[in-house]
Amino acid sequence: MHRAMVRGLAVATAGAVLGVLPAAVPSQAASGAGACPMGYYCGWTGSDATGSMMKTKTNLSSFGAFNGKLKWTVNRTSSVACLYGTDGTVHTDLPDGTGGGGGGIYLKVMTSLRFFKTERECIWTAYGQWYSEKSPTKAGFGDINGDGRADVLSRDTAGRLWFAPGDNSGRLIGGGWNSMTAITRHGDLTGDGIEDLLARDTTGKLWLYPATGRGGFLTRRLIGTGWNTMSRIAAAGDLTGDGKNDVLAADKTGKLWLYPGTGHSHVMPRRLVGGGWNSMNALTGPGDLTGDKKNDLLARDTTGRLWLYPGTGRSSFGARKLIGSGWNAMESFVSVGDTDGDGINDLNTVTNELYHGGEVGRQLLYSGTGRGTFRAAKMVNADWSELNGTF
Ligand SMILES: [Ca+2]
Ligand SMILES: [Ca+2]
Ligand SMILES: [Ca+2]
Ligand SMILES: [Ca+2]
Numbered sequence: 601m602h603r604a605m606v607r608g609l610a611v612a613t614a615g616a617v618l619g620v621l622p623a624a625v626p627s628q629a630a631s632g633a634g635a636c637p638m639g640y641y642c643g644w645t646g647s648d649a650t651g652s653m654m655k656t657k658t659n660l661s662s663f664g665a666f667n668g669k670l671k672w673t674v675n676r677t678s679s680v681a682c683l684y685g686t687d688g689t690v691h692t693d694l695p696d697g698t699g700g701g702g703g704g705i706y707l708k709v710m711t712s713l714r715f716f717k718t719e720r721e722c723i724w725t726a727y728g729q730w731y732s733e734k735s736p737t738k739a740g741f742g743d744i745n746g747d748g749r750a751d752v753l754s755r756d757t758a759g760r761l762w763f764a765p766g767d768n769s770g771r772l773i774g775g776g777w778n779s780m781t782a783i784t785r786h787g788d789l790t791g792d793g794i795e796d797l798l799a800r801d802t803t804g805k806l807w808l809y810p811a812t813g814r815g816g817f818l819t820r821r822l823i824g825t826g827w828n829t830m831s832r833i834a835a836a837g838d839l840t841g842d843g844k845n846d847v848l849a850a851d852k853t854g855k856l857w858l859y860p861g862t863g864h865s866h867v868m869p870r871r872l873v874g875g876g877w878n879s880m881n882a883l884t885g886p887g888d889l890t891g892d893k894k895n896d897l898l899a900r901d902t903t904g905r906l907w908l909y910p911g912t913g914r915s916s917f918g919a920r921k922l923i924g925s926g927w928n929a930m931e932s933f934v935s936v937g938d939t940d941g942d943g944i945n946d947l948n949t950v951t952n953e954l955y956h957g958g959e960v961g962r963q964l965l966y967s968g969t970g971r972g973t974f975r976a977a978k979m980v981n982a983d984w985s986e987l988n989g990t991f
Contacts, residue, residue, distance in 0.1 A: 733941025742937030787845025804828030836885025904928030961985025
């Protein structure tokens with residue numbers, strides 16, 4: 601399947617990713633797309649897979665004799681093929697399986713190719729580039745490796761989970777995370793003072809991944825089963841006032857439940873917070889936003905309004921306050937504490953197609969005032985599209 605990369609891609613990056621790679625070697629004349637073996641990317645000098653055929657299963661720094669001559673291609677690999685042109689054009693070509701293939705005027709300038717697991721790697725890193733200032737106060741949560749900078753976890757469309765420590769770099773945590781139907785953070789649940797990770801798999805098991813404090817995770821522990829009855833799972837730090845971090849979950853009937861953490865990788869019997877939470881389609885725990893040192897909750901309703909639920913520190917929330925409307929233009933909420941270095945918790949978001957008429961994948965910073973409000977959004981990065989979740 602051919603897809604043009606759009607959304608304002610930085611064309612100038614194309615040259616930077618190319619190293620010294622073997623050039624294409626012409627193959628024998630072929631009479632159709634079927635001549636392209638499985639596992640290969642093939643190109644032809646004629647339309648509809650006619651003329652001379654080139655094939656490759658490795659990156660090519662040059663198409664050699666086929667530079668500027670291709671009229672038709674098929675991708676029989678299991679990778680995304682990224683084609684780069686002399687004019688800076690980048691074209692992504694998804695795997696075609698046994699069928700597909702296609703051509704277009706864009707092929708006229710294409711001279712090199714690289715294979716990746718995800719589309720966004722044609723021009724970007726596999727993870728969203730994340731920068732955070734060192735916070736003068738202990739983040740409480742948001743800082744997985746304990747260096748004072750809030751960290752972000754980024755899942756790519758191939759299911760790899762990446763650790764982004766806040767200096768625009770990223771490190772692979774591991775693969776297979778697309779089997780998780782919910783991922784949330786916010787707090788140490790094991791009692792070692794290091795922030796951990798929670799994830800629900802497709803069978804409804806809720807897993808705790810104890811963090812090492814160095815950006816990695818230890819062998820997971822089962823928290824419980826039956827969590828498929830929950831439409832949303834969130835954590836907001838300690839809500840009960842005992843200093844141990846807790847878990848929140850809204851079930852499919854709209855009840856919001858609080859699972860008090862024991863601080864020993866378990867949760868205690870749940871308590872009902874309230875009903876009617878079916879009107880909310882996002883929950884996120886930003887820490888204390890109101891300045892009373894009690895953790896709060898943000899919830900977005902189905903009309904796009906964002907509500908602040910101030911925590912009482914006694915397993916409940918006070919009267920909610922409206923933050924504003926239009927928040928349905930957010931794909932993800934990233935609540936990782938203070939990220940601009942003033943010691944006050946902030947909110948970061950990633951935009952979807954509703955933002956400014958289609959500006960997908962913008963990472964916005966809403967700097968907290970510490971009084972339950974945010975300053976106007978600042979766009980920090982424009983390259984957070986085509987991810988499968990940011991946590
Ligand atoms: Ca950190
Ligand atoms: Ca821990
Ligand atoms: Ca508060
Ligand atoms: Ca801040």
